[in-house]
Amino acid sequence: MFQKKSALASLGSLMVLCMFMFVMVCPALAAKDRIVLAVGGESEEGYDPLLGWGSYGNPLFHSTLLKRDADLKIVPDLAREWTLSKDKLTWTVKIREGVVFSDGSALTAADVAFTFNKGLEAGGKIDLSPLESAKAMDKTTVTLKLKTPDITFIQHLITLGIVPEKLYGPGYARAPIGSGPYKLVRWDEGQQMVVEANDRYYGTKPAIRQLVFLFSEEDAALAAARAGEVDVLGVPSNLAGQEIPGMRLHVVKSVDNRGLMFPMVPDEGRKTPNGLAVGNSVTADVAIRKAVNFAMDREALVAGILDGHGRSAFGVVDDLPWDNKDIRFKDNDPAKAIAILEQAGWKDTDKDGVREKNGLKAEFTIVYNAKDSLRQGLALAVSDMLRPVGIKAVPKGESWDRIKTELTHTNVVVYGFGDHSPLEMFKLYHTPGPEPMYWNAGFYSNATVDQYLEQARAAESFEASIPFWQKAQWDGKTGFTMPGDAAWAWMVNLDHTYFVNKCLNVGKSQMEPHGHGWPITANIHEWKWICE
Amino acid sequence: MNVHALLPMDRRSRTIAVILGCLALFACVFTGAWLYGDRGEVTALTLRKLPPSLQYPFGTDWLGRDMLARTLKGLRISLRVGLTAAGCSAGIALLLGLCAATLGRAVDAVITWLVDIAMATPHLVLLILISFACGGGEKGVIIAVAASHWPSLTRVIRAEVLALRSSEYIQLSRQLGKRPLYIARHHMLPHVLPQFMVGLLLLFPHAILHAAALTFLGFGMSPHTPAIGALLAESMRYLSMGLWWLAVAPGLTLVITVKAFDILGGNVRALLDPKTCRE
Numbered sequence: 001m002f003q004k005k006s007a008l009a010s011l012g013s014l015m016v017l018c019m020f021m022f023v024m025v026c027p028a029l030a031a032k033d034r035i036v037l038a039v040g041g042e043s044e045e046g047y048d049p050l051l052g053w054g055s056y057g058n059p060l061f062h063s064t065l066l067k068r069d070a071d072l073k074i075v076p077d078l079a080r081e082w083t084l085s086k087d088k089l090t091w092t093v094k095i096r097e098g099v100v101f102s103d104g105s106a107l108t109a110a111d112v113a114f115t116f117n118k119g120l121e122a123g124g125k126i127d128l129s130p131l132e133s134a135k136a137m138d139k140t141t142v143t144l145k146l147k148t149p150d151i152t153f154i155q156h157l158i159t160l161g162i163v164p165e166k167l168y169g170p171g172y173a174r175a176p177i178g179s180g181p182y183k184l185v186r187w188d189e190g191q192q193m194v195v196e197a198n199d200r201y202y203g204t205k206p207a208i209r210q211l212v213f214l215f216s217e218e219d220a221a222l223a224a225a226r227a228g229e230v231d232v233l234g235v236p237s238n239l240a241g242q243e244i245p246g247m248r249l250h251v252v253k254s255v256d257n258r259g260l261m262f263p264m265v266p267d268e269g270r271k272t273p274n275g276l277a278v279g280n281s282v283t284a285d286v287a288i289r290k291a292v293n294f295a296m297d298r299e300a301l302v303a304g305i306l307d308g309h310g311r312s313a314f315g316v317v318d319d320l321p322w323d324n325k326d327i328r329f330k331d332n333d334p335a336k337a338i339a340i341l342e343q344a345g346w347k348d349t350d351k352d353g354v355r356e357k358n359g360l361k362a363e364f365t366i367v368y369n370a371k372d373s374l375r376q377g378l379a380l381a382v383s384d385m386l387r388p389v390g391i392k393a394v395p396k397g398e399s400w401d402r403i404k405t406e407l408t409h410t411n412v413v414v415y416g417f418g419d420h421s422p423l424e425m426f427k428l429y430h431t432p433g434p435e436p437m438y439w440n441a442g443f444y445s446n447a448t449v450d451q452y453l454e455q456a457r458a459a460e461s462f463e464a465s466i467p468f469w470q471k472a473q474w475d476g477k478t479g480f481t482m483p484g485d486a487a488w489a490w491m492v493n494l495d496h497t498y499f500v501n502k503c504l505n506v507g508k509s510q511m512e513p514h515g516h517g518w519p520i521t522a523n524i525h526e527w528k529w530i531c532e
Numbered sequence: 533m534n535v536h537a538l539l540p541m542d543r544r545s546r547t548i549a550v551i552l553g554c555l556a557l558f559a560c561v562f563t564g565a566w567l568y569g570d571r572g573e574v575t576a577l578t579l580r581k582l583p584p585s586l587q588y589p590f591g592t593d594w595l596g597r598d599m600l601a602r603t604l605k606g607l608r609i610s611l612r613v614g615l616t617a618a619g620c621s622a623g624i625a626l627l628l629g630l631c632a633a634t635l636g637r638a639v640d641a642v643i644t645w646l647v648d649i650a651m652a653t654p655h656l657v658l659l660i661l662i663s664f665a666c667g668g669g670e671k672g673v674i675i676a677v678a679a680s681h682w683p684s685l686t687r688v689i690r691a692e693v694l695a696l697r698s699s700e701y702i703q704l705s706r707q708l709g710k711r712p713l714y715i716a717r718h719h720m721l722p723h724v725l726p727q728f729m730v731g732l733l734l735l736f737p738h739a740i741l742h743a744a745a746l747t748f749l750g751f752g753m754s755p756h757t758p759a760i761g762a763l764l765a766e767s768m769r770y771l772s773m774g775l776w777w778l779a780v781a782p783g784l785t786l787v788i789t790v791k792a793f794d795i796l797g798g799n800v801r802a803l804l805d806p807k808t809c810r811e
Contacts, residue, residue: 218769219768219769222769222772223772226772238594239769239770239773241773242772242773242774300577301577303577304575304577304578304580304595304596305577305595370750370754370755371750373766373769376755376756377575377594377595379756380575380595380756381575381577381595384574384575387574395754395756396754397754397755397756398754
């Protein structure tokens with residue numbers, strides 16, 4: 001009797017043990033295909049490519065015709081073949097057969113044509129203006145006809161996510177259906193988004209089934225990571241110098257830069273059609289802009305604000321193939337800055353430490369996004385670097401909304417840009433339209449630069465366009481960079497810093513563009529959970 | 533041993549000493565912040581994240597700014613905002629309280645209704661809404677705090693005046709044909725002044741804390757302004773990196789300042805209250 005009972009008891013405890021182990025192991029198994037990311041990237045406008053989602057590439061829910069690999073080489077995505085006609089006016093793209101959207105409906109050339117035509121109507125952020133029309137020739141062939149030859153148009157083939165013609169309409173941005181590697185499952189605005197692998201995806205299926213994106217403030221995300229609740233955490237580089245248990249630091253080079261945008265026209269009471277004031281008489285003087293460029297100590301900014309995770313920036317396209325190396329100069333040179341100001345007639349006559357010229361004080365406001373600690377640090381440090389040369393720069397934190405809609409044309413603003421295509425350079429420095437938003441918000445205009453930029457877009461091939469891009473920066477006489485008009489004072493190129501769970505292999509990240517969206521997920525199909 | 537042997541003063545002198553001590557503390561904050569000039573606001577990228585030392589008693593922050601200077605300046609802003617906002621708030625309360633009690637039933641009903649509405653609205657929500665509508669900044673914070681802290685004091689003053697109305701000298705004055713406004717100014721105002729003063733003093737800590745809360749939540753001043761709320765909000769991000777001194781010193785000084793006002797208010801009340809002033 002006693003024996004029997006003992007056998008039963010040990011059987012029972014064995015079962016309890018088994019159940020216990022099962023319960024313990026289950027979450028570990030589950031963790032393998034579900035990861036939590038806190039890498040920012042909530043898009044208030046929603047996830048509609050035609051409203052600008054994925055304008056820096058990698059729209060996740062959608063597929064694009066082409067894409068860039070880890071070395072930034074252009075590789076096919078949805079496209080099988082793509083050719084540009086001899087007159088450079090017609091792109092003919094053959095797409096894969098048998099591709100379906102995540103709802104099961106077929107993706108045909110008609111959807112591609114619809115996306116481009118609709119995008120042309122939508123205008124705004126994606127600006128397809130060189131396009132005349134897109135047309136589906138058969139189920140898999142689409143032609144894109146341009147108004148004028150434009151070598152940069154290929155960027156739209158890389159970034160514009162294809163939307164389904166039948167499902168596109170109001171509300172699409174909140175419930176996007178695409179043919180990308182993932183589909184949206186749930187979005188609690190301001191909190192989190194759950195996305196799941198799209199089983200109907202045609203490409204390499206990602207190993208991670210489910211991604212949860214957390215949208216929280218820097219400190220909350222950090223606390224969550226410390227509690228072990230986040231697997232990939234994007235942090236500003238000033239917070240990268242710490243240890244988080246179970247995570248390692250993953251630093252990704254980027255072309256993401258930060259610079260000071262100067263209003264280029266004097267304040268003459270001009271207004272944009274939407275009624276925004278335009279112009280700033282102090283920064284309209286090239287001597288002030290050059291002095292700012294020289295007085296700034298970029299290496300100190302990298303070391304002090306970015307904690308070393310970045311490099312000095314002299315132009316908007318540093319280290320990209322179309323960068324003009326001749327625009328580099330020796331900064332941290334207050335003496336030179338003072339000499340430039342003196343020569344231009346900016347003198348401190350009333351001995352208050354701020355120079356004047358014709359009764360105008362060398363004073364302006366540097367506006368930064370109040371939510372972004374790096375931009376705050378940059379604005380503060382630069383304004384302190386300008387004080388010794390007699391320029392009073394007052395930093396001011398504002399909401400992004402107010403910067404975009406009220407302050408951008410009259411104040412110096414800390415902006416960030418950086419794209420894989422020189423098209424962005426065109427938008428930043430070509431004479432703008434009447435309502436440029438943050439593209440060339442300073443109303444910079446130089447006929448020679450315009451000409452180079454236009455020639456670059458109209459060039460024979462991409463290689464042939466590079467000299468024109470470089471000349472627009474500086475051709476020996478003029479240009480938009482510091483030796484010429486000094487339309488911006490670029491400060492730093494960032495490294496993007498992430499903390500990644502030690503059990504997660506995120507492969508080789510590509511040189512990331514400016515951080516809208518989730519650039520780190522560009523190679524999501526390579527991600528693997530490596531712990532057992 | 534007797535306690536009074538340790539503190540060889542009567543209660544009145546002690547109260548006055550405490551009041552003077554509090555005032556001296558506030559004077560120290562103002563002069564200290566003034567003496568520091570622009571220190572604490574200028575970045576020094578070579579002196580970043582230093583722990584507290586003799587040279588930097590409160591340490592330095594991520595841009596190399598002296599935290600002692602920043603804390604003092606933060607307290608100065610807090611005091612300034614607190615004083616202005618509490619002053620305005622108490623002014624509103626006095627005016628409304630007097631009006632409610634003297635200008636007849638209709639006015640009384642409207643003001644009581646207003647008080648009820650303002651008290652029923654969640655405080656912080658009201659603060660955020662008003663501050664946001666005023667475009668943030670110091671002005672926004674002051675307006676928000678001033679416009680949301682008057683109801684309770686209004687009630688006290690209204691009740692006080694209502695009680696006064698039935699007293700003989702007021703009745704007499706009315707029968708002599710004096711107008712309500714005359715009575716309010718000459719007979720009632722002097723009488724409620726002690727309550728008003730105490731109410732005002734006790735509003736300060738509220739105002740300071742709420743101004744700090746608003747700034748902490750990001751609806752107040754520019755994030756680089758050395759306001760206590762902004763300092764505390766900023767410190768949150770660096771706590772996990774071991775930079776404890778960013779939060780501890782400013783937080784403690786805020787608590788001390790608020791408590792000092794509380795003590796000040798309590799003692800002033802003890803001095804002004806007829807029941808306790810003779811002890």
